[in-house]
Amino acid sequence: MKRTTKDIFYKDETEKMAKYAKALAHPTRIKILNYLDSQSCCFTGDIVEIFPLAQSTVSQHLKELKVAGLIQGELKPPKIKYCINQKNWKEAQILFNSFFNKININE
Amino acid sequence: MKRTTKDIFYKDETEKMAKYAKALAHPTRIKILNYLDSQSCCFTGDIVEIFPLAQSTVSQHLKELKVAGLIQGELKPPKIKYCINQKNWKEAQILFNSFFNKININE
DNA sequence: ATTTCTTATCGTATATTTGCGATAAATGAT
DNA sequence: ATCATTTATCGCAAATATACGATAAGAAAT
Numbered sequence: 053m054k055r056t057t058k059d060i061f062y063k064d065e066t067e068k069m070a071k072y073a074k075a076l077a078h079p080t081r082i083k084i085l086n087y088l089d090s091q092s093c094c095f096t097g098d099i100v101e102i103f104p105l106a107q108s109t110v111s112q113h114l115k116e117l118k119v120a121g122l123i124q125g126e127l128k129p130p131k132i133k134y135c136i137n138q139k140n141w142k143e144a145q146i147l148f149n150s151f152f153n154k155i156n157i158n159e
Numbered sequence: 160m161k162r163t164t165k166d167i168f169y170k171d172e173t174e175k176m177a178k179y180a181k182a183l184a185h186p187t188r189i190k191i192l193n194y195l196d197s198q199s200c201c202f203t204g205d206i207v208e209i210f211p212l213a214q215s216t217v218s219q220h221l222k223e224l225k226v227a228g229l230i231q232g233e234l235k236p237p238k239i240k241y242c243i244n245q246k247n248w249k250e251a252q253i254l255f256n257s258f259f260n261k262i263n264i265n266e
Numbered sequence: 267a268t269t270t271c272t273t274a275t276c277g278t279a280t281a282t283t284t285g286c287g288a289t290a291a292a293t294g295a296t
Numbered sequence: 297a298t299c300a301t302t303t304a305t306c307g308c309a310a311a312t313a314t315a316c317g318a319t320a321a322g323a324a325a326t
Contacts, residue, residue: 060186060187060210060211060212062186062189062190066189066193069186069189070183070184070185070186070188073180073181073183073184073189074180074185076176076177076180076184077177077181077183077184078181078313079167079169079173079174079176080167080169080314081177082169082173082176082177082180082258083169083173085258086173086258089261095272095273096273096274097272097273100273103167104167105167105315105316106316107273108273108274108275108276108315108316109314109315111273111274112274112275112313112314112315113314114274115274115275116313127322127323129271129272129322129323129324130270130271130272130273130322130323130324131272132272132273132274141259144259145259145260148255148256148259149255149259151189151192151193152251152252152256153252154196185283185284187284202302202303203302203303203304204302204303207303212285212286213285213287214302214303214304215285215286215287215288215303215304215305215306216285218303218304218305219283219284219285219304219305220284221304222304222305223283234292234293236292236293236294236301236302237292237293237294237300237301237302237303238301238302
């Protein structure tokens with residue numbers, strides 16, 4: 053019987069941090085987030101253009117960021133406008149801050 | 160001809176962040192780092208005991224953290240004392256801080 | 267209803283990650 | 297030289313991640 057990570061107890065914070073870290077664990081996704089942050093919002097096509105990658109590949113990276121909660125998409129037919137998910141972004145920021153500083157610097 | 164991430168240009172910062180994020184992308188490794196941080200230093204055996212995982216599995220996680228540069232091992236035969244790698248820890252801290260805050264808070 | 271545009275999803279191939287038990291390696295003590 | 301202790305590494309299996317091209321899905325416009 054193989055054990056999986058699911059059988060192990062982790063604090064909620066730990067699980068969340070791992071989830072966000074996983075989303076950030078690829079240079080393409082970091083670049084996408086940096087781009088989104090600088091543009092405030094943009095369409096999938098804009099993002100596809102800054103990478104020498106297939107549209108489907110970029111779409112998959114966007115999906116992962118969305119599933120992790122770091123971005124959100126808004127329908128603007130026929131396009132989709134992507135933005136940083138501010139609430140979760142803030143949460144990730146606080147998690148990483150506390151982790152590295154061991155001081156909770158938020159309010 | 161398959162394209163790989165290696166053919167794409169990323170800023171040095173981006174690559175480094177992805178590398179650190181990858182190391183943090185597993186709850187076990189986050190827990191190890193939290194433990195190391197609280198104990199300042201400890202032996203492999205101490206870490207093995209806090210997880211219901213095989214010794215070889217924990218050793219592998221430690222190796223990943225070492226390769227990423229977040230921890231370092233010091234020979235204390237027959238044991239090995241692991242500590243946070245302060246220099247790289249600081250670097251990661253700064254990278255994540257700038258990333259989330261878009262302000263470079265270090266001096 | 268058909269066409270156009272944009273983006274997501276499917277199917278597939280390959281590479282990497284995660285876990286285990288078994289074994290090797292390194293050192294100190296007998 | 298042998299043994300005990302501790303930790304790393306090897307070999308394997310299963311699960312995930314990463315990339316692609318091809319196709320589907322959705323909405324607006326004709």
